[in-house]
Amino acid sequence: MADARFESVSAVRDGLKGAEYLADDGIAGVVYLADRLGKPILVEGPAGTGKTELAKSVAKATGARLIRLQCYEGLDESKALYEWNYKKQLLRIQAQRVAEEAGSWNEIEDDIFSEDFLLTRPLLEAIRATEPVVLLIDEVDRVEVETEALLLEILSDYQVSIPELGTVVATQIPLVFLTSNNTRELSEALKRRCLFLHIDYPTLEREREIVLTKVPGISEHLADEIVRIVRSIRSLELKKSPSVSETLDWARTLLLLDVQSIDAEQAKSTLNILLKYQSDIAKATKELSA
């Protein structure tokens, strides 16, 4: 591809690091491949491990505009792709009538189905953009299976077909990220078109790095203790394991409380930041003090 964004895998990693996102080899490698192959990335993983953040950081690192489509149940064409500006069309027709009694109908029809009357929604916007963009389709598992089909044309050919206008083909290929929380199985057709990236909880070392970068002013000693406690908690069988974002929240809290070194008491009294279920908190408290 002529306009590759990244030189090599390590360039991806450095770029992302500049945007305060610490990528491991897997993440950087897949982003690099997506850029080279011109394919979308389907990012899956537990909540709060930085799936959306990845897309944002890539946009930041490449200096591209981020276009975001938040998916929800009931999302349809007119919200995701495009819509005709009905009111403006009506006005146009009426204005025509006033100006020159009964102009040729064909002229008007050609006119009101032109780009001037098109309201672009995120997907079309990403396709039509002339500057580099990153398209983020967030929580794609929330739309119904039928609606997924909307995405297929864009993801494989980077084009949108509008019956009245013809096909709009992308001028530049955007980097596309789809995120999923895996509440349902995505269709084979969608998966086939994407590169797959699973982001899991980070390793101890990487999480420590993340805490150090994201929470300025924290001491290495404290960061180390935090991630070690979090690792211990994650090894328990919980309803919801603490995510990276919750680790960061906890680190910020401890920093605010001016804690130098965590003891069991402090850990217990601030556990509610890490864990969101009463039974989980009870279990962790028991384990940590045992």
Next chain:
Amino acid sequence: MLDLLNGFVAELRLAGLPVSLTENLDAMEAVRHIPLEDREAFKYALAATLVKSNAHWKAFDTVFEVYFSMRGPEFKVGEDGDLSELMDQIWSDTEQGQPQQGGAMEGLTPEELAQMLYKALMEGDQAVLAAIARQAVKRFAGMEPGRPVGGTYYLYRTLRNLDLEGVLERLMEEARGKGDLTSLEERLLKDEYDARITKLRQEIEAEIRRRLVADRGSQAMAKTLRKPLPEDVDFMHASREELLALRKALQPLTRKLAVRLARKRRHGRKGPLDFRSTVRHSLSYGGVPAEPKFKFPRPAKPEIIVLADISGSVAAFARFTLHLVYAISGQFSKVRSWVFIDGIDEVTSYFEGVEDIAEAVHRVNTEADVIWVDGHSDYGHAFEAFWKEHARDITPKTTVLLLGDARNNYHASNSWVVAEMRKKARHVYWLNPEPRSYWDTGDSIVGEYGTHLDGVWECRNLRQLERFVDVLD
């Protein structure tokens, strides 16, 4: 390269991963863009294009390690090389690969090796741990070329000799002796050592696998290492590790099922014709009922009654099903459950107001009073006892699930109870964890019960269980 990748994809398909033709093409395209000498990058490129579900990652990992292990840079002689020569090369690699240890490792006594392991674990020195793993396998596993034993046997032998639990104990004692640790610090330290030991175990496993591949060839190894995906693991024959993996797979599954059932209710068929509303709207069409109106659908949530056999052979299956049913209990108006072996006991209360279902299921297995005479399954007596006490709890809204293998130990079947149940209940289903071909052999009388049921389902793995819950309404 083409042949190599094609062979790899074929191997993945044999392992049960669905790999389509386009994905195969993508993989070929992808590897063109990455430096081939970087093994990790190569692996990620293949994974991103070929594996589209996290549950399949482990299977992919195993296949990759086996399939591409022989072709690593240190084994340049190729697959056709002499077997013993190859083994020699790997063994000499052990020493050359670790210059700082050098040939010294050979001469170590077992005590010295143990001491080294202890120190390496304490300091978390990766390089030394890897060297120890290799040495330990070489020394303790007792691997002989052509010996038809599985990798787990060698693993067991190696680990028994290293006595990792003892080492962990010693490490902890030393830490305790050093200074006054708070309980929290102690716990963290233990987790740290645990993580290191797990790493060592993985090293050892990898080493054994490497040697086995060298001995038998990657084709044969891939076959023996082929493991079922979590959703295909048989409940009745799952190993402890597989059960753990199953438990992990269960949680996302319950979430998925709950969402799916809720959606189905919401978007399901329209309600019956609303006559009043249709007439009212016909006024705007001059009295012609052009636009039929329907009542808002209010599908009744079903009531679920579960009767589960928890005798040894089918206990794991009963546990999983109970767990699943209670995890999605929000989708039902009421769930009640009984467990039995030859006696029967209601366990609904164990689940009431409990957030932690796993804990409740555990209590069911340990506390429920299910032995009547001898503790061998007696479906007939259990059903009869249930019917005497609770017949009136079954209403036309109730769906009854009977779980078990119907191996009745030649007792009376009392299948009339099931027939009566079906008359009163909305549906009566039987879930059998045995393969269909075993049904009605020996003392299994599932066929006799089956004549009175709405359906008998084979439920050997999560995939089948999921399919059943999907039709539940």
